[in-house]
Amino acid sequence: MxxxxxxxxxxxxxxxxxxxxxxxxxxxxxxxxxxxxxxxxxxxxxxxxxxxxxxxxxxxxxxxxxxxxxxxxxxxxxxxxxxxxxxxxxxxxxxxxxxxxxxxxxxxxxxxxxxxxxxxxxxxxxxxxxxxxxxxxxxxxxxxxxxxxxxxxxxxxxxxxxxxxxxxxxxxxxxxxxxxxxxxxxxxxxxxxxxxxxxxxxxxxxxxxxxxxxxxxxxxxxxxxxxxxxxxxxxxxxxxxxxxxxxxxxxxxxxxxxxxxxxxxxxxxxxxxxxxxxxxxxxxxxxxxxxxxxxxxxxxxxxxxxxPETELTPHPFDPDPIRDDFDERKLSVHWHTLRVPADESWLSLSERPGYLRLKGRESLTSLHHQSLVARRIQSFTCEIVTCVEYEPQAFTQMAGLVLYYDESDHYYLRISHDDQLGKHLAIVVNDQGQYDELDTYVPIPEGRVYLKAAMNFDQIQFFYGLDGQSWQPMGPTLYSGNLADSYQSKLSFTGAFVGLCAQDLRGTRLHADFDFFDYMEIDA
CATH class of the missing domain: 2.115.10.20 (Glycosyl hydrolase domain; family 43)
Known part of the structure; x- marks a missing residue:
């Protein structure tokens, strides 16, 4: 069938x-x-x-x-x-x-x-x-x-x-x-x-x-x-x-x-x-x-x-790999950028081979020059994992993993810097254009940080880790319905994406290096 x-x-x-x-x-x-x-x-x-x-x-x-x-x-x-x-x-x-x-x-x-x-x-x-x-x-x-x-x-x-x-x-x-x-x-x-x-x-x-x-x-x-x-x-x-x-x-x-x-x-x-x-x-x-x-x-x-299946000769294709190691010279067909093409001024697969380098630009609410690369979410049950190296020096510098519908509705597990906390993780929620930072801030050391998002129908949970093996939940369970086209009766036409992004609101284009990106669908 x-x-x-x-x-x-x-x-x-x-x-x-x-x-x-x-x-x-x-x-x-x-x-x-x-x-x-x-x-x-x-x-x-x-x-x-x-x-x-x-x-x-x-x-x-x-x-x-x-x-x-x-x-x-x-x-x-x-x-x-x-x-x-x-x-x-x-x-x-x-x-x-x-x-x-x-x-x-x-x-x-x-x-x-x-x-x-x-x-x-x-x-x-x-x-x-x-x-x-x-x-x-x-x-x-x-x-x-x-x-x-x-x-x-x-x-x-x-x-x-x-x-x-x-x-x-x-x-x-x-x-x-x-x-x-x-x-x-x-x-x-x-x-x-x-x-x-x-x-x-x-x-x-x-x-x-x-x-x-x-x-x-x-x-x-x-x-x-x-x-x-x-x-x-x-x-x-x-x-x-x-x-x-x-x-x-x-x-x-x-x-x-x-x-x-x-x-x-x-x-x-x-x-x-x-x-x-x-x-x-x-x-x-x-x-x-x-x-x-x-x-x-x-x-x-x-x-x-x-x-019923058609009477045409079956012609399956090789399944897509779960992991993108960013080893190719260009992004795979699954990746999209937001409004602007990927070019070396802000996205590079060659400056550090084997890594996706994103140079921070405008905020997640910008309609012009975001440093965001994302792919469709295609299953109600999936897990997404990435590993990022990023050393922000100010609160205006951010990078991480985002579940994105549009500039008004998204969930962002991001790394940034705070005068008291230093380098830390936090969750940003934009709900119908209302910005919020959930009251969960986790100081993290220099070096690699692993980020994960798990979607199970209407529930989304973020996780983080420092070794890629053990995971700690980050923040509360979030509602996936916020990423729908008719959420709060909005008249929109797209769907939920998951992606990697970086912002530098100082304008210095501090970069974040992402080692890999895993997208794995789980049988419900």
């Missing part, structure tokens, strides 16, 4: 394509750099993170973007030997406006090199490039309307894209305003048996989320709605293990079977409905009815936690 989610942890807005015998999924990365994560599979069951195409500032500048801004809902497509990737960079998302910029990049191979971006438009987000069989190309996106007494999600628009001129041409056409579910977004277009099929997300990314199918005999419509919409949702099943199901993308296998990938969230079992792992990607087999509509192969509208 295939167990959902297939892409665990923060991996939302999946866009899937097949090129011969290879399957690729692109997912959103928001404020994390490099932009867009592309995953690879040959059997739709075993997946590996493969590449991150937006890897330089000339393609993507995230400095100053708000949390849960940046990359929204990228879409992959392929035509005549070229890969296309559409993406949005949301630089402002507060109030009624959405300040955003939409681009497209291309590459001869999924692993690049990816081109410099072509600017598309700024009318909305969730762009999808459809390659028609007559050679013409059309861009679809939702339209944002900020005006009073108007629907913010103002329908799906389309416009022709000319690759030779590198721009959109011709009229802009509104092709659907969506259904009564509202919040119509995420358009994906497919052509089959004389119909153009439009798959959209509706209902918002929370409990009312859904995916709806429409069709037309002309690419510009009019589009009729599936009479039994939505196609998938958990809006009426609040206890389903895969909540918030919607925002789908379709693929046909080389054997002629059809599958849909879609967003979902796994809530904590404490009844809070909070999902610190973020929005994940799951898979369902779908079938066509005699009338030409899609249905879940298992029946009904709710996704299945387990589905």
């Amino acid at each position: 295939i167990q959902n989610p297939i892409l665990r942890g923060f991996n939302p807005d999946a866009s899937i394509i097949r090129v011969e015998d290879d399957y690729y999924i692109a997912t959103s990365t928001f404020e994390w750099f490099p932009g867009v994560l592309i995953h690879h599979s040959k059997d739709l069951m075993n997946w590996r993170p493969l590449t991150r195409p937006l890897d330089r500032v000339s393609q993507l500048d995230l400095r100053g973007v708000p949390s849960s801004g940046g990359i929204w809902a990228p879409s992959l497509s392929y035509c005549d030997g070229t890969f296309y990737l559409c993406f949005t960079n949301v630089v402002g998302r507060k109030g009624v406006y959405k300040d955003l910029h939409n681009y497209i990049v291309t590459a001869p191979s999924i692993e690049g090199p990816w081109s410099e971006p072509i600017y598309l438009n700024a009318s909305g987000f969730d762009h999808f490039l459809f390659h028609d069989t007559d050679g013409r190309k059309y861009l679809f996106n939702m339209q944002w309307d900020f005006r009073k007494n108007k629907k913010r999600f103002a329908g799906i628009i389309m416009q022709e894209f000319c690759p030779h001129e590198g721009k959109l041409i011709g009229e802009i056409k509104l092709i659907t305003e969506g259904t009564d579910l509202g919040v119509t977004e995420g358009p994906m277009v497919y052509k089959k048996d004389g119909y153009y099929y439009l798959l959209v997300a509706e209902g918002g990314t929370g409990p009312m989320h859904a995916a709806t199918l429409m069709r037309a005999t002309s690419v510009g419509g009019p589009y009729e709605v599936d009479p039994d919409y939505p196609m998938i949702t958990t809006r009426n099943t609040p206890d389903h293990p895969l909540q918030n199901a919607g925002h789908g993308s379709l693929v046909e296998t080389q054997l002629g079977d059809w599958y849909m990938v879609f967003i979902c969230s796994r809530p904590l079992p404490d009844g809070s409905k909070l999902s610190p792992l973020g929005r994940e990607t799951s898979l369902q087999k779908v079938t066509w009815t005699p009338e030409g509509w899609l249905r879940l192969a298992a029946g009904g509208k709710q996704p299945q936690l387990h589905i």
